[in-house]
Amino acid sequence: MRLRGVTRSRNVVDRRGRGGRAAGGIGGVGLLVVLAIGYFTGVDVTGLLDQAAPSQQSSEPRDLTEAEEQAGDFVARVLTTTETVWTEVFPDQLGRSYRAPQLVLFSEVTQSGCGGASGSSGPFYCPADQRAYLDAAFFDFMSQRLGAGGDFAAAYVIAHEVAHHVQNELGILGQVHQLRASMSERESNALQVRVELQADCLSGVWAYHVSDLLETGDVEEALNAAERIGDDYLQARAGRQPNPHTFTHGTSAQRMRWFQNGRASGAVADCDTFSAAQL
Template sequence: MRLRGVRRSSNVEDRRRSGGRVAMGGGLGGIALLIVLAIGYFAGVDVTPLLNDSTMQTSSEPRELTPQEKLAGEFASQVLATTEEVWSQLLPEQAGRDYVPPVLVLFSGQTASPCGGASGATGPFYCPLDQQAYLDTEFFATLEQQLGAEGDFAAAYVIAHEVAHHVQNLLGILPQVEEIRQQANETQANALTVRLELQADCLSGVWATHVDGILEPGDVEEALNAARMIGDDLLQKRAGRVPQPHTFTHGTSAQRSGWFARGYEAGNIAACDTFSGDI
């Protein structure tokens, strides 16, 4: 991904200097704990039993960012800027809506949001209550080193996916789905969430095709691989479980990569209707 010369977004709130880092002690090591938390988030797995022997402590002392954290923050800011360019053009053209970009909150370890506490256990997420996306930049390392999703465009796909949830919110899709979910049983609610997440994957593909000018050979393959690596079926297998489709909340590896590819090939929001027909 060629980001040299790409502007940095001003819609970034960096909380990483204000402490909140999680110190791991006893039981699982730091990297092992990160992978367990990531699997718990993406696969809907209760990881509490695996965390019982681990001590998690936080620090509120201000600190300096590491060189790696600075690079990760710059990368996230530039990727966010590309989403602003794309959706500011596409949303009015294809949906007749103005695009108001979200704020990307960068944190380390844990932070607070109107949707609840954010930590390594929640993974990257979008909160519609404040229209902000939350990202612990340590997740980039987890994505590559533990989940097997290598490459900078795999990390960019994670950011684009959360911004896609913001697009869904602006289109009124998020509140509609949430209203229906409140009246559904758990299995039905999970099924709706899967369709919501797959639509976000598709919208990420739409974004990807419109930033083609900065893509490098292999970038799209990196995003497709990332989508496969965080499929519910694969992550539940990694967690030592037999995949249970009724518990899926994000879709299978094939579904996630397939819907990203559909959005990339079509380049149009209309191609991302995951709520009609089979997925």
Template sequence: MRLRGIRRSRNVEDRRRSGGARRGAGVGGIGLLVIVAVAYFAGVDVTPLLQNGGLQQESSEPRQLSAEEERAAEFTSQVLATTEDVWSQIFPAQVGRDYTPPALVLYSGVTQSPCGGASGATGPFYCPADRKAYLDTEFFTTMSRQLGASGDFAAAYVIAHEVAHHVQNELGILPEVNRARQAAGQTEANALTVRLELQADCLSGIWAKAVGGLMEPGDLEEALNAARMIGDDHLQKRAGKVPQPHTFTHGTSEQRSRWFATGFQTGDMRSCDTFSTNRL
């Protein structure tokens, strides 16, 4: 992805210097408590893939960021800026009103939000209570080394996906789905969440189409591959389990990549209505 000369967003809150969790030899104690999904808007739970590595305990001691962490922050900030530019153009054109962008919180290991505590193991997530997306940039390494989803555009897709949840919140879709989930049984609630997540994938595809001038050869395949690698069926197989569709919360690999492609091909938010279709 060509980001040279792209501005950095001012809507980034960096908490990584204030401590976080130390990564150690195993997951235990506090680590076990914080490795949980964050309600219905949680990210990808990669806990089953954590074996010898993990989180041990929190540290409140300030620390210096590595050069790699600084580069990850710059990359994230620039990608976030592209989402701001894209949705600030699309909202007036397709929704008929202005777009208010979210803030993005960078953290290391463990953090707190109004939606609860989170760790890098749960993956990035969006909290509608404070209208912020949360990201441990170490997740990019997890994607590349453990999930087989490498490449800068794969990482950009993850950021765009969480921003897409904010778009859903702006449109009133998130609170509506949350109310429906609360009134439903677990299986039905999971099915609603799948539709929510697939819509976010489609909206991410719309973002990708809009930033097409920044894309390099292979970028589209990186995003599609990332969508496949974090499909529920694939993650459950990687964890040594037989896929259980009634437990899915994000959609299958095929569904996630196809809905992303739908948004990329059309650029039209109307094509992302996953709640009215009979074919997910």
């Protein structure tokens, strides 16, 4: 992805290197339980992670490594592209203005408006404070553990979390939250899948509008990432039999298809997963 001429977004809150409190034993699974109460998490990779001791974060500030500096620069530039796209798409397609979210970069653990956050849960969006949260080490996990490397694969992850903010701006997350409150777990999971697939489609809308920044192989990187973070792929990779009733993000095929739907037209109207008879 060609980002050299893209400026850095001012909406990045970088908490890395500043120290903080210990996470006190909130692991991936525990965190997901907390965030599931009324909020929507990002990519669930906890089934692939080794059992670890409670994460700790030093209270002493430290300098960022060169790799961390580069990751922060990349995230800030990608975030700018989302701001540019949605600032144009909202009035053009939706007849309203867009308020960009902040993105919080952290290392290992942090606090959000949705509670304690751990890098082991993957990136997520918190509607309570309208911020996306990302431990950039997740990109290394995607590349090294999932085989989903490449700069556009990482950009797709950022765009997906921003897409949840788009949903929040449109009132979709609030409506879904109300519906899920009276549903069975199975029904709630099925509705959550539609939320996530719509975010994948909206990521595709973003990809359509940044086509001038794409390089050969970028789209393939995003599709590969979508495949590797499908519920069926992750459950199988974790040694479990894929169980559709427990899916919360959609299968690999579904995630790839809805990303392509958005990228094909660049139209938000083509991302109505809630009315789709077949996902």
